[in-house]
Amino acid sequence: MKKILIVGQGIAGTLLAWSLRKRGAEVHIWDGDLAGSSSSVAAGIINPVTGKRFVKSWRFDEFYPIAKGIYQQLEQELGISIWEEHPTLRLLGTPEEANDWAIRCAQPEYADHLGETEHARAWEPFLKPGFRFGVIRKSARVRFPLLLTTFRENAHREGIFFEKSIDYQQVETLLQDYDRIVFCEGWRATTNPFFPESAFRVSKGEALIIRFQGHIDRIPTEMVKKTMLLVPMGDGTFWVGSTYRWHFEDTLPGTDGRDYILGYLHEMFDTPFEIVNHVSGIRPTMIDRRPLIGPSTLNPKIFIFNGLGTKGALLAPFFAEQLAAEICTQKG
Numbered sequence: 001m002k003k004i005l006i007v008g009q010g011i012a013g014t015l016l017a018w019s020l021r022k023r024g025a026e027v028h029i030w031d032g033d034l035a036g037s038s039s040s041v042a043a044g045i046i047n048p049v050t051g052k053r054f055v056k057s058w059r060f061d062e063f064y065p066i067a068k069g070i071y072q073q074l075e076q077e078l079g080i081s082i083w084e085e086h087p088t089l090r091l092l093g094t095p096e097e098a099n100d101w102a103i104r105c106a107q108p109e110y111a112d113h114l115g116e117t118e119h120a121r122a123w124e125p126f127l128k129p130g131f132r133f134g135v136i137r138k139s140a141r142v143r144f145p146l147l148l149t150t151f152r153e154n155a156h157r158e159g160i161f162f163e164k165s166i167d168y169q170q171v172e173t174l175l176q177d178y179d180r181i182v183f184c185e186g187w188r189a190t191t192n193p194f195f196p197e198s199a200f201r202v203s204k205g206e207a208l209i210i211r212f213q214g215h216i217d218r219i220p221t222e223m224v225k226k227t228m229l230l231v232p233m234g235d236g237t238f239w240v241g242s243t244y245r246w247h248f249e250d251t252l253p254g255t256d257g258r259d260y261i262l263g264y265l266h267e268m269f270d271t272p273f274e275i276v277n278h279v280s281g282i283r284p285t286m287i288d289r290r291p292l293i294g295p296s297t298l299n300p301k302i303f304i305f306n307g308l309g310t311k312g313a314l315l316a317p318f319f320a321e322q323l324a325a326e327i328c329t330q331k332g
């Protein structure tokens with residue numbers, strides 16, 4: 001049985017720990033609760049199409065069923081509800097956008113995922129007039145904070161979770177106790193000396209939690225997206241985000257991020273709202289926009305699981321399984 005230390009308990013570290021333990025490995029997890037962590041502020045949305053041209057996400061049809069299966073297994077094992085499937089109402093602001101959408105809907109590989117609709121459904125009373133609408137049928141939300149907190153509490157009770165940060169000087173000594181060390185540090189890996197060649201291009205993201213004011217007959221359960229995405233949180237509030245900043249001086253929410261989100265909210269809505277919270281995190285994005293997974297070139301017992309970028313919810317389950325299988329079948 002291998003003994004493995006996982007450094008970082010965001011979505012990458014959590015799912016890797018689960019996949020390794022399922023294969024019989026002994027796992028310890030360290031997390032220093034460091035500023036700028038991404039999973040704790042993310043909406044956890046899985047969306048089949050992204051970008052202005054509504055292009056299908058990389059290997060979506062392969063990754064989606066695996067993600068769904070794993071999150072649902074975690075729901076059962078942990079006794080929590082973290083997987084929700086909701087359609088997303090896509091606001092189309094210009095005739096060109098509506099035309100691009102119609103073209104996508106007519107393509108066979110998009111037919112399962114996208115559709116057209118005449119009305120804004122439950123969002124009708126909230127929106128400014130003048131939009132056309134599309135529907136993204138297969139979108140889902142993973143409740144990251146609930147998953148992470150519950151997993152951490154259980155691991156803590158079992159005595160395998162430790163609230164501490166790693167000092168890179170300790171690694172050689174730790175390898176006398178552990179067969180492998182896997183770094184799942186999110187954006188903090190940019191300074192990890194065991195992966196000097198990693199091509200990170202991290203981005204700061206901010207989101208607001210808002211509540212619409214006044215009497216509301218029916219609170220929508222669907223998500224709605226234009227430039228900003230609104231996600232119903234189930235308690236009358238909505239997560240709204242997010243921003244992308246490639247150059248930033250700190251990890252904290254700022255007035256520029258807030259004003260940017262508010263600008264787009266005012267383009268979408270007539271209904272007044274209040275801001276309940278404002279959060280920020282740093283996405284661990286790579287230049288090639290692909291996950292970064294594998295051993296260090298300096299020491300084959302040290303691994304990295306990172307680079308989930310904007311798509312941690314979709315990618316982490318598949319790649320955690322792959323990495324766990326690889327580590328558990330290695331000799332030595």
Ligand SMILES: Cc1cc2nc3c(=O)[nH]c(=O)nc-3n(C[C@H](O)[C@H](O)[C@H](O)COP(=O)(O)OP(=O)(O)OC[C@H]3O[C@@H](n4cnc5c(N)ncnc54)[C@H](O)[C@@H]3O)c2cc1C
Pocket residue numbers: 007008009010011012013030031032033034035036037038039040041042043044045046164165166167184185186187188189204205206207241242243280281282283284305306307308309310311312313314
């Ligand atoms: C505003 C925002 C919205 C987003 N929305 C979505 C979304 O809707 N859907 C989606 O799929 N993705 C979304 N993302 C991206 C998503 O958050 C990331 O893909 C994913 O969470 C990255 O997870 P991670 O585990 O790699 O890193 P993180 O979540 O950052 O976790 C890293 C962990 O490692 C710990 N750590 C770091 N260094 C050390 C150390 N040296 N010692 C000990 N512990 C350490 C940190 O404390 C942290 O807990 C969003 C991101 C942001 C910022």
